Amino acid sequence: MSSRCEDISEGGMRLNVLQRLDLGMNLNLNFKLDDYAESIIAKAKIIWQDSRDNAYYPFAVGLKFFKINSADSKKIHNYVNKTICKEDSEDTTKITS
Numbered sequence: 001m002s003s004r005c006e007d008i009s010e011g012g013m014r015l016n017v018l019q020r021l022d023l024g025m026n027l028n029l030n031f032k033l034d035d036y037a038e039s040i041i042a043k044a045k046i047i048w049q050d051s052r053d054n055a056y057y058p059f060a061v062g063l064k065f066f067k068i069n070s071a072d073s074k075k076i077h078n079y080v081n082k083t084i085c086k087e088d089s090e091d092t093t094k095i096t097s
Helices: 070-090
Strands: 003-008 012-017 026-031 040-051 059-068
Touching (some): 003 070, 012 040, 040 070, 059 070
Antiparallel strands (some): 012 059, 026 040, 040 059
8 A cells, every 4th residue: 555654653643545444444554764774563543534635645544553562662752752853953933022
């Protein structure tokens, strides 16, 4: 199945997909994060689905991980924290009172 990850957290991810999938469907995932050479393997359940205004990926699904080993979970944790810290350092918004 062709898909594109749009968002990831320690608990799950949002994927853009080509076709409508069934709510409650279990998926076997195998994906890589930029910082790691090894694939992450997890099982996830589709917990929501939405139509998108996108010709390439017209649907989005929300996945909740229900089986992932601790080493892969830690990789996701580190990746998310690094990404959040990077975004915070790039924020140049100033609030004055």
